[in-house]
Amino acid sequence: DAGVTQSPTHLIKTRGQHVTLRCSPISGHKSVSWYQQVLGQGPQFIFQYYEKEERGRGNFPDRFSARQFPNYSSELNVNALLLGDSALYLCASRQLPYGGQETQYFGPGTRLLVL
Amino acid sequence: GENVEQHPSTLSVQEGDSAVIKCTYSDSASNYFPWYKQELGKRPQLIIDIRSNVGEKKDQRIAVTLNKTAKHFSLHITETQPEDSAVYFCAASKGSSASKIIFGSGTRLSIRP
Numbered sequence: 001d002a003g004v005t006q007s008p009t010h011l012i013k014t015r016g017q018h019v020t021l022r023c024s025p026i027s028g029h030k031s032v033s034w035y036q037q038v039l040g041q042g043p044q045f046i047f048q049y050y051e052k053e054e055r056g057r058g059n060f061p062d063r064f065s066a067r068q069f070p071n072y073s074s075e076l077n078v079n080a081l082l083l084g085d086s087a088l089y090l091c092a093s094r095q096l097p098y099g100g101q102e103t104q105y106f107g108p109g110t111r112l113l114v115l
Numbered sequence: 116g117e118n119v120e121q122h123p124s125t126l127s128v129q130e131g132d133s134a135v136i137k138c139t140y141s142d143s144a145s146n147y148f149p150w151y152k153q154e155l156g157k158r159p160q161l162i163i164d165i166r167s168n169v170g171e172k173k174d175q176r177i178a179v180t181l182n183k184t185a186k187h188f189s190l191h192i193t194e195t196q197p198e199d200s201a202v203y204f205c206a207a208s209k210g211s212s213a214s215k216i217i218f219g220s221g222t223r224l225s226i227r228p
Contacts, residue, residue, distance in 0.1 A: 033215070042220050043216075
């Protein structure tokens, strides 16, 4: 049974560019969340999607956007990249958004470096 | 706003001794408290979690306690082993339709041989 998968594993971009990160949840999981983890810090919540709808948003600028597809996979888009966007971007999936199945499982992450 | 504070930031213990990591949360509506272990260059892995209707939970050498009144929860690792060396994150969530999890800042645990 495959876990959460993310692509690409590593990415190097320059300031001002755009990036798209992809995530496939565990089979049967309908909810996907995105987190940003800067080196030496805990993951920071960016978005949560369920059934293609945004269900939660963290304190990130409008340069960050996401969407979820009918197969429950998700994309995170970041426009106008800044040096400070360099981080590990983690995707996490869970089975249901409502109480009782809160456990989230993380993917391996995409390490983004902005030069 | 929602906040989770974690202490200590670094912890070094002798192999075989116990390690304790403590967290406090600000949102009294939080009802789900997972703990994650993250090894260098790897994803966070869930090691144990507790829900607000339970005061303590154990899984082999790992235990978590929750004090809802004080808004404190703690991770206890007994009989520590070298493979326990990692960064540990506590987290809190409301477990509602928005599954935002607020993470602590992490504790780097080192086990001395």
